[in-house]
Amino acid sequence: MMEHLLIAPVVLPALVAPFIIMVLRHHLDLQRIFSLASAVLLAGVTLALAAQAADGTVKVYELGDWPAPFGIVLVLDRLSAMMIVLTSLLALPVLLYAIGSGWDTRGSNFHALFQFQLMGIMGAFLTGDAFNLFVFFEVLLIASYGLMIHSGGTRRFQAGVQYVVFNLLGSTLFLFALGTLYSVTGTLNMADLAVKVAQIPAEDTALLRVGAVMLLLVFAIKASLLPLHFWLPSAYANAPMPVAALFAIMTKVGAYSILRIYTLVFGPEVEATAGLTESWLLPAALLTLGAGAIGVLGSKKLGRLAAFGAIASMGTLLIAISLFTQTAAAAALYYLVHSTLAAALLFLVADLVMERQGQWILPQLPMPQTGLISALFFAAAIALAGMPPLSGFLGKLLVLDATRGAALAPWIWGIILIGSLVTIIGMARAGSLLFWKGHGLTPEDTDTSAEPPVDTLPAQPAQLPFVACFGLLGGLVALTVFAGPATRYAEATAAQLYAPSAYIDTVLGRTAE
Amino acid sequence: MELLVASAVGILTAAGVYLILRRRSFPVILGLSLLTYAVNVFLFATGRLVTGAPPILNKYEEVAYTDPLPQALVLTAIVISFGMTAVVVMIALGAYLSSRDDATAMPVEADGAEEEA
DSSP, rough: OOGGGGGHHHHHHHHHHHHHHHTTOHHHHHHHHHHHHHHHHHHHHHHHHHHHHHSSSEEEEEEGGOTTTTEEHHHHHHHHHHHHHHHHHHHHHHHHHHHHGGGSSSSOHHHHHHHHHHHHHHHHBBOOOOOHHHHHHHHHHHHEEEEEEEEOOOOHHHHHHHHHHHHHHHHHHHHHHHHHHHHHHSOOBBHHHHHHHHHHOOGGGGHHHHHHHHHHHHHHHHOOOOOGTTHHHHHHHHOOOHHHHHHHHHHHHHHHHHHHHHTTSOOOOOOGGTTHHHHHHHHHHHHHHHHHHHHHHHHHHHHHHHHHHHHHHHHHHHHHHHHHOHHHHHHHHHHHHHHHHHHHHHHHHHHHHHHHHBBBBBOOOOOTTTHHHHHHHHHHHHHHHTTSSHHHHHHHHHHHHHHTSSSTTHHHHHHHHHHHHHHHHHHHHHHHHHHHHHGGGGGGOGGGGGGOGGGGGGGGGOHHHHHHHHHHHHHHHHHHHHHHHHHHHHHHHHHHOEEEEEEEHHHHTTOOO | HHHHHHHHHHHHHHHHHHHHHTTHHHHHHHHHHHHHHHHHHHHHHTTTSSOOOOOOOOOSSSOOOHHHHHHHHHHHHHHHHHHHHHHHHHHHHHHHHHSSBBBSSSOOSSSSSSOOO
């Protein structure tokens, strides 16, 4: 029974979602209860799995009991355990927020799509097969298309078309990359790929390099690396904000895939692809951070501000990943957890403001609960910008520390520090316009068309959205207070990533010898 | 036959990319379909091109066989791309019906004004 726990994070939402669609279609309260119960159960299951993986063992689940290179396997190691725990702990407050703010009532099938999305993300983190990774990417994407246009609206549909087309192109490229890899190696199991790639003589690797670059491009699209980030701002800014908060983990799926494939399959010791990732990924990551920071400064809408904040944090994360050293990977993992929670918090706070004042960053009359919301915005802003006392500061410090020996270290330090400053200025500008300038206004000063939708807000505002926001904030505080254990776990994870032989041997069933 | 398959993949990809760059929803969807056809043919060829051979190994004698795995991959890819095409058609239709414009680029918006009721 216990060995089947490994597939529960995929199977549980996969069962709950159709049940919600087919049985509970007209019962919103029951939908909410089942969706929440599924999220809580998922959190429990993923924490139990993380406890199993914490001692460094690699667990393999063979689907259909087919042994590894022939069948599809799910693999649980420290990295995938960390990612699924992060996903389930993010999903819970986001779902609470969506229920509390009534977002799930503004269109149909929110809860079913949410569960399908969780299923795709969990599967992408757990799978040990490259083609299966593609399939789970498609599962999470097709659910995200539905969530992205949830509750409709012209701009949301237009942004949705762009988002879908961009991601379909990415999927096509993914298939081309997988086909190329398969034609060279004859396998798509990640552990088997690692063995086969290491055996290919260096002069026969032209096709392999093509495949590796195409795969990197696909993951760069998902991770919104600079020249491929164009889908993100309008998609996230026009998506319902709770959905955008859940999407904060989706860019991390790209970052996770880069970290997984380019340590396991195309690791630092494979000479065919040596230098490939370092020479391209790092400059692109630096530019991503710069573009994100400038975008934060120039945003006129709150949704875009949060979206560019997410891009800037992806830039910092990818800088740390692109160094491909063990210490940098440990820093990246710590920062990954932080930036997911911080970006999600910023999207949720942005929704609190937008529900009351509209989406533009303009001075407006003080809204209900200004004090509480502005305090939350302040916390989210300093978290995302990387100011003390929250974990963003520690994360950036770890990243800076890990890049000390790198060749481009002055550039990395300069861009991270200046990017943080620009982000802070952008956030401060938005915050002071939204929360301070409004106090000097009288009702006549504001445009009547920009009247906040007061009548749609109940007199006694819902508590649940604030519970969700404080839950995420609590996660950030916990990450700061327990930074010691968290960094130790991240270091152990990085050590496991850079010693892939245990992973390969376990997946291919070679432990007995 | 290699030339035929390779040029089919190339022409389909080129036509698909051209149509996607037209930035109107109908050509873009057609272009995406052509690209998925291209990738399906490409995936099919990754197991090496063999004619007239079954995808079955015979352990009693040496026979020509073809790699069954790419065929399974192609089937999966066809199903997924079919579903995705259906989704993108519906979303593009929704965007067209609500904005009366089939451009896939986001329109430039008025500055500072409330544009949605």
